[in-house]
Amino acid sequence: xxxxxxxxxxxxxxxxxxxxxxxxxxxxxxxxxxxxxxxxxxxxxxxxxxxxxxxxxxxxxxxxxxxxxxxxxxxxxxxxxxxxxxxxxxxxxxxxxxxxxxxxxxxxxxxxxxxxxxxxxxxxxxxxxxxxxxxxxxxxxxxxxxxxxxxxxxxxxxxxxxxxxxxxxxxxxxxxxxxxxxxxxxxxxxxxxxxxxxxxxxxxxxxxxxxxxxxxxxxxxxxxxxxxxxxxxxxxxxxxxxxxxxxxxxxxxxxxxxxxxxxxxxxxxxxxxxxxxxxxxxxxxxxxxxxxxxxxxxxxxxxxxxxxxxxxxxxxxxxxxxxxxxxxxxxxxxxxxxxxxxxxxxxxxxxxxxxxxxxxxxxxxxxxxxxxxxxxxxxxxxxxxxxxxxxxxxxxxxxxxxxxxxxxxxxxxxxxxxxxxxxxxxxxxxxxxxxxxxxxxxxxxxxxxxxxxxxxxxxxxxxxxxxxxxxxxxxxxxx
Numbered sequence: 138x139x140x141x142x143x144x145x146x147x148x149x150x151x152x153x154x155x156x157x158x159x160x161x162x163x164x165x166x167x168x169x170x171x172x173x174x175x176x177x178x179x180x181x182x183x184x185x186x187x188x189x190x191x192x193x194x195x196x197x198x199x200x201x202x203x204x205x206x207x208x209x210x211x212x213x214x215x216x217x218x219x220x221x222x223x224x225x226x227x228x229x230x231x232x233x234x235x236x237x238x239x240x241x242x243x244x245x246x247x248x249x250x251x252x253x254x255x256x257x258x259x260x261x262x263x264x265x266x267x268x269x270x271x272x273x274x275x276x277x278x279x280x281x282x283x284x285x286x287x288x289x290x291x292x293x294x295x296x297x298x299x300x301x302x303x304x305x306x307x308x309x310x311x312x313x314x315x316x317x318x319x320x321x322x323x324x325x326x327x328x329x330x331x332x333x334x335x336x337x338x339x340x341x342x343x344x345x346x347x348x349x350x351x352x353x354x355x356x357x358x359x360x361x362x363x364x365x366x367x368x369x370x371x372x373x374x375x376x377x378x379x380x381x382x383x384x385x386x387x388x389x390x391x392x393x394x395x396x397x398x399x400x401x402x403x404x405x406x407x408x409x410x411x412x413x414x415x416x417x418x419x420x421x422x423x424x425x426x427x428x429x430x431x432x433x434x435x436x437x438x439x440x441x442x443x444x445x446x447x448x449x450x451x452x453x454x455x456x457x458x459x460x461x462x463x464x465x466x467x468x469x470x471x472x473x474x475x476x477x478x479x480x481x482x483x484x485x486x487x488x489x490x491x492x493x494x495x496x497x498x499x500x501x502x503x504x505x506x507x508x509x510x511x512x513x514x515x516x517x518x519x520x521x522x523x524x525x526x527x528x529x530x531x532x533x534x535x536x537x538x539x540x541x542x543x544x545x546x547x548x549x550x551x552x553x554x555x556x557x558x559x560x561x562x563x564x565x566x567x568x569x570x571x572x573x574x575x576x577x578x579x580x581x582x583x584x585x586x587x588x589x590x591x592x593x594x595x596x597x598x599x600x601x602x603x604x605x606x607x608x609x610x611x612x613x614x615x616x
Contacts, residue, residue, distance in 0.1 A: 140377075141341040144369050145349075146304055146334060147296035150311060151289050152321045153265065153329040154197045160264050160288035161188030161231065168327050172270075172281040180264075180286030182226030187415050194288040195419060197320040198238050198262050199429045201290060204314045204436060205257055207242030211421045215262075215413035223280050224267035232291075234410045237261035238419075244314070246306040255307045256295040265289050284328075296335065296346070301365040305358050308332060317436050317462050322501065325356050332361060337382070338372045347372070348382040352396055354389050364389040368396060440465060448478040454486050461500030464489075470507030471514070480514050488528060492535045505538045513541040526550050526598045552601045556608075559600055563608050566591045577613055585609060 159166055162179035178186040202209055213236040219229045242257035267285040271278050292311065298304050312323040312330060323330040332355055337347035352368060355361045367389075372382050387396040435443070437459050444455040459465045468485055472478035493500065513534060517527045522545055530550065533539035545551055566588060567574055573591075576584035585606075592605050 142338045142369075142373050142376075143341045144299055144365070145296045145337050145339060145346060146298040146300075146365065147349075148292075148294045148298070148304065148307065149333040149335070149351075150292045150294075150308065151265075151331045151333075152201075152292065152311075152315055152323060154194055154288040154290065155319060155321050156191055156193045156197070156288055158191060159286035160191050160194050160262070161286055164286065166287050168329070170283050172279070173283060175283040176285070180226070181282050182228070182285075188231065190416060190419070191288065194262055195238070195421070196429060197288075197318070198260065198290050199421065199426065200318045200433060201292075201315060201320055202239030202242065202260055203426070203430055204318060204433065205239075205242040205244055205260070205292070205311075207239035207257060207260060209421060209426060210236050210238055210240065211423075211426075212236065212418055213238045213421070214418040215416045216410045217413045219409045222266070223278065224269050224282075224285070226267065226282060226285055230264060230266065231413050231416070232263035233261035235412075236418075238290075238421075244307065244310045246303065246310050248303060248306065253297075253303070255297045255303075258293045258295050260290055260292045263289050263291060296337075301362040304334070304361060304365060308358065308361070313437050313460070316501070317434055319434075319462075325358070328356065331356065334361065334365060334368075336365060336368050336372075338369060338376065347376075348384050350382065350384065351386045352389050353386060353399070354391075357391070360389060360391045363391075363394055364396060367394065371396070434462075437465075448472065448482075450479055450482040454482045457490075458482065458485055461503075463503050464500045467503060467505070467507045467510065471510045474508060474511035475514050477514055477518070480518075481510065484510060484514065484531070488531050489535065492532060496536070503535075505534045509534045509538055509541055516541055516545060520601050520603075521545065521551055523552060523593070523598050523600065523602060525593070550599060552599055556604070559596070559604065560608060560612075562595050562600075563592055563605070563612060566595060567609075567612060574613065585613075 153166070156166055158164060159180055162177050164177050164180055165175045167175065179188060199209065213233065215231050216234045217229045218232045218234070221228050237259045238261060240257075240259040242260070243254045244257070245252050245254050265284050265287040267280050267282040269278050269280055294307070298307060308330075315321050315323050315330075321329055325331070334352045334355065335349050336352065337349040339345065339347040350368060350372070352364050355364055368387070375382055383398075386399045388399045389396045440459050441455055444450065444459070445452070448455070458468050464485060468478075468481055471481045475481065489503070492498070493503075513527060513531055516522045516530075517524060522530065526545075530539070530541050530544055533544055534541055570588060570591060573584045573587045577588070588609055589602070589605055592609065593600060593602065596605075
């Protein structure tokens with residue numbers, strides 16, 4: 138009988154924090170600047186420059202630690218991690234080894250067999266390195282120090298995950314928590330959330346851990362899934378052939394869907410850590426923790442529970458809406474204004490989703506105001522505009538946050554309430570469509586829909602559909 142294998146996975150997740158300035162200097166953290174323009178003597182490691190800790194970094198790290206059920210280390214400090222690499226300007230990185238800011242936490246994920254706790258070993262604060270840009274044409278490497286000194290937290294899990302699905306569920310839960318806190322945008326494609334995967338396999342039923350490898354360069358959930366599946370298969374193949382798995386760091390190539398060895402990784406790498414001499418320890422008082430706790434927003438899990446009780450919307454809608462804090466905020470504010478949560482939910486689930494797909498917009502980038510969405514819903518409900526006109530108006534709300542009342546007025550889109558003019562149009566439609574009239578009178582109810590469509594087109598969508606329907610039925614009976 139073939140051996141059965143179990144995958145054991147732990148993650149190191151780096152998250153760039155959403156501060157406006159770097160962790161130890163006043164340089165901008167904005168993504169996408171021209172190379173080496175967001176730099177100063179501190180973040181380029183000039184001799185004699187001294188770091189000054191950004192308080193907001195500690196606040197964000199505290200918020201994440203509390204939201205992930207961690208114990209806060211109330212006297213924590215920074216350590217110097219020495220290594221030599223071109224994108225590391227000081228030849229060391231300021232990080233936390235001995236007293237990280239948070240430890241012993243967990244997040245809960247949903248799995249096919251129920252809820253599962255993924256334990257967090259520790260979370261520490263550190264500075265990011267610069268970025269190497271390799272030019273294969275010239276066979277040169279260039280370094281951009283804009284990212285050097287950008288604040289990070291690194292969240293190290295215990296090896297509690299057993300599949301790619303559990304890994305993605307864990308990352309999505311972490312991303313959701315951090316985004317709701319406003320601590321980071323967690324964009325994998327921009328590098329503001331990065332995951333290194335530590336993976337080993339072992340015979341099912343055994344407790345001892347196999348030899349693990351670490352995989353880097355994973356910048357999408359798809360790449361993470363493929364890398365896990367590929368590495369699992371590679372290690373099983375080695376074991377089945379009687380070979381050993383070598384402990385090493387491997388780089389994932391997303392284009393070739395293949396990993397290759399970067400460097401061997403022994404258990405003890407000599408980073409020569411020692412306490413960072415230029416920074417004093419951080420003392421986190423009970424009062425400071427209480428202040429951060431008091432400012433914590435309602436997280437997604439709590440929001441979903443409240444939506445069940447407060448709003449008459451389907452569970453599926455609630456789950457989609459709360460996936461993005463921005464969309465949840467729009468929903469709640471618009472529902473509070475127009476008092477029609479089901480209709481607000483429908484506009485978000487149908488038209489908003491359609492336009493997001495059409496224009497390639499992410500939920501966190503939605504720029505229209507809840508006030509304008511609520512106004513649009515009221516305009517439809519009081520019969521001022523038809524449903525088809527509302528969709529056109531909403532596109533302007535979606536793209537430019539147009540005021541729907543002003544837009545309808547300026548473009549003459551209000552429903553035509555002149556019954557005499559409407560009757561004239563209906564009579565013309567009936568005379569132009571004798572076949573549909575004959576079909577309707579012969580019992581074909583569908584024909585009425587065709588006549589409705591013709592009338593609404595003739596009125597350029599500015600007629601009340603209920604009035605058109607009533608008038609068509611009356612004239613079809615009488616003539």
